[in-house]
Amino acid sequence: MTAPHPRIARSTLINLVGAAIPAALLLITVPIYLHLIGEARYGVLAIVWLLLGYFGVFDFGFGRAVANRIAALHDATAEERQGIFWTGLAISAVTGLIGGAILYLLGDWLFAHVFHISGSLRIEAENAMPWLALALPLAIIISLLAGALEGRQAFLALNGAQIFGTVLYQLFPLVVAYAGWITLPYLISAAIVGRLLSVLLLFALSYRHVPLSPRPRFALHQVKSLLHYGGWITVTGLVGPLLTVFDRFLIGAKVGMVAVTAYTVPYNLVMRLSILPGSLQTALFPRFAMVDPTEAKVLAARAILSIGAIMTPIVVIGLLLIKPFLILWVGAALAEKTAPVGQILLVGIWINTLAIIPFTYLQGRGRPDLPAKFHVLELLPYVAILWVLIDRLGIPGAAWAWDLRVLADTLLLFWAAQTTSGLNRTMAGILPITGAFVIAFEMPYDSALYVGISLLLAGASIGWSIASIPQDQRTTLSRRLLARTPPVNSTVSQEKHGS
DSSP, X not given: OOOOOHHHHHHHXXXXXXXXXXXXXXXXXXXXXXXXXXXXXXXXHHHHHHHHHHGGGGGTTHHHHXXXXXXXXXXXXXXXXXHHHHHHHHHHHHHHHHXXXXXXXXXXXXXXXXXXXXXXXXXXXXXXXXXXXXXXHHHHHHHHHHHHHHHTTOHHHHHXXXXXXXXXXXXXXXXXXHTTXXXXXXXXXXXXXXXXXXXXXXXXXXXXXXXXXXXXXXXXXXXXXXXHHHHHHHHHHHHHHHHHHHHHHHHHHHTOHHHHHHHHHHHHHHHGGGHHHHHHHHHHHXXXXXXXXXXXXXXXXXXXXXXXXXXXXXHHHHHHHHHHHHHHHHOXXXXXXXXXXXXXXXXXXXXXXHHHHHHHHHHHTTOTHHHHHHHHHHHHHHHHHHHHHHHHHXXXXXXXXXXXXXXXXXHHHHHHHTOOTTHHHXXXXXXXXXXXXXXXXXXXXXXXXXXXXXXXXXXXXXXXHHHHSOHHHHHHHHHHHHHHSOOTTHHHHHHHTTO
């Protein structure tokens, strides 16, 4: 195998930092939000953001299509890339406004008849609809601008802007809540101010990195190819969010908003573990579009091994520590309801992070139709299983349904991409994960036996992880660490030179 492209490692690290900072901010702000606005209002706010995310389908895949086309045109002239950018931006602005209008018209009906939100909170949600409709065009334009920077592999600029936007998006509503304005219209309008500032910064960065000229250049002949690629991304955008958020919609409709909070808190926490695979995905997507098929297969195989090696000990340790962490984070009462959900979802996240690589490979190699078709195939069985398991098991049933769905999705994606090299070695990681899952469910976390077995499982998973990393990567890492380790007499040398 060839050595990994150095830019991929650097880009992944940049993307990782860019995702880790908002995740850390989430850990800090969630308990504060719960204290300031209450569990029920936080549950409604979670539904509102999910609704906004789903209506992001009015992007029509242009963010991803622009990223793919600009990456493929890495050696082309700036004028060609400008044509792609301005064409995508113009269409995205129009579709965003249309989507915002539709969201405004449907919002009241959804809150009243689908989510069954209680009287006072429903009035708040309905009053917030103009702000929510305004937020949608901004979100779609952000997707397009981020796609342009991703296609140019300008990950430092992209992540800096996204950190800036996410911090404002989280903190502005919190400041408003601290001031005593805790109703949804105030919270959502404050978040929109953060979105607007993010759009301005991303546009300035795109102007520099694409680069753009002051006079827009449109490439109408590219519309057909963008629509073809973006069309399949749109199918994924239509069905994928349903697969992602339908669990919380159904919990809200069948159990209530407090149950949505009990599910959303561990769900958001566990999903943050996909930061590293997601960072690698962002770095690999333009590379898959640029390189030849053989190199693309090599990149995919190495990425699968790396993700398996890193995620296995993280999931094992997460299974063992999530309950005591939740007790400290959100309190014992809520932790009793959320910990089982988090433990079940942790098993699924390990499976799902592996699927990120074949998913990205297929989209990067110009086959976005295959993941889209799989999502359509999964939708009805998933909804049926979700409905039954929520009825029988409550919110843990929703977590089990999600695990089953991502398992099916992972198997289909690997079959389609034919990127199974190294997967057999990676699957051995399920053994310590199973052990950690069983004792986390069956034993009290504060017993000496639990601590002893936990240390054994964590050590075994870390040892397996190190052994499963390809030999050349271990050698390279060891050389870098040794090169940075000062020799024994370095202290004397530094003192002589006044360091």
